[in-house]
Amino acid sequence: MFSSIGPTGIILLAIVALLLFGPKKLPELGRAVGRTVKEFKDGTKELMSDEDDDQKHTQYDVNKTEAQKVEASSK
Known part of the structure; x- marks a missing residue:
């Protein structure tokens, strides 16, 4: 950043x-900037983890649907 x-x-x-x-x-002012940066980092980590959770649930739903299709076709 400061390079x-x-x-x-x-x-x-x-x-x-x-x-x-x-x-x-x-x-x-230094403390205020530090708190602001910390809150920003925490917020971005939370957003990233929410996005990862959504992707995991989506992948689980896709796998579940595919398994149901395979099960239905084998009957």
């Missing part, structure tokens, strides 16, 4: 943020 900025750019951004927000507000 294109470089260490000098990151230091410059940190200094600008410190000047804009001050030393008291900066930790609060």
Whole structure:
């Protein structure tokens, strides 16, 4: 993510943020950003697991239908 900025750019951004927000507000902003990123990651993991569950159920339904067709054709 920050590989294109470089260490000098990151230091410059940190200094600008410190000047804009001050030393008291900066930790609060960092915590807020951290919580936001954590919630975003949790939400995406939940969506991915829901999608995986849906795919598993769909595959189960397909297998069940195929088994019923094979059973019906053997009678």
